[in-house]
Amino acid sequence: MLNREVLQDSLSLVVDDEHKLMRDFYDRLFAEHPEVRLMFGADLRPQATMLQQAIAAVLDHLDDAEWLGRTLGALGRRHNDLGVTPEMYDWVAGALIATMAERGGAEWTDEMTAAWNDALGAVAGLMLDAYPAVAD
Numbered sequence: 001m002l003n004r005e006v007l008q009d010s011l012s013l014v015v016d017d018e019h020k021l022m023r024d025f026y027d028r029l030f031a032e033h034p035e036v037r038l039m040f041g042a043d044l045r046p047q048a049t050m051l052q053q054a055i056a057a058v059l060d061h062l063d064d065a066e067w068l069g070r071t072l073g074a075l076g077r078r079h080n081d082l083g084v085t086p087e088m089y090d091w092v093a094g095a096l097i098a099t100m101a102e103r104g105g106a107e108w109t110d111e112m113t114a115a116w117n118d119a120l121g122a123v124a125g126l127m128l129d130a131y132p133a134v135a136d
Contacts, residue, residue: 002122003115004062010112011059014103015052021103022048029095036088058123068126076127086131089124096120 015021026044030037040047054075061067097116101108 002062002119003111004059006111006115007059007062007119010100010104010108010115011055013107013112014100019045019048019052021099022052024103025051025096025099028099029092032095033088033091036091039082039084058119072123072126073130076130079127080131086128089120089128093117093120093124 023044026040026048057071058068061071093116097113097120100116101113104112
């Protein structure tokens with residue numbers, strides 16, 4: 001069971017109206033995995049806004065399995081079409097959590113890290129469920 005309260009409290013701790021959290025996340029992601037930079041446009045502001053809105057929407061719908069499956073399935077199909085590999089989901093989760101923890105500073109807790117690991121793992125699972133099966 002995902003801990004909505006910890007997720008929302010920790011997001012409130014680190015999120016901002018200027019999407020600096022998301023821009024810092026992309027900076028970290030590209031520094032750690034420069035091979036994904038070409039998958040994004042030159043101006044990351046629209047992407048940063050979309051990601052922040054998507055995270056908020058998922059938190060708003062944590063109790064709505066049908067919405068999560070439908071929405072994240074569609075998002076997964078789109079990411080598959082863009083060439084996003086399953087391995088990249090771990091890269092994104094790691095970079096996002098590290099960026100959040102850095103911004104949260106002393107107020108960021110292990111419980112917050114664990115909650116985000118669980119949540120991002122669940123999101124990735126629903127998105128990857130929409131990928132076409134690979135024949136062996």
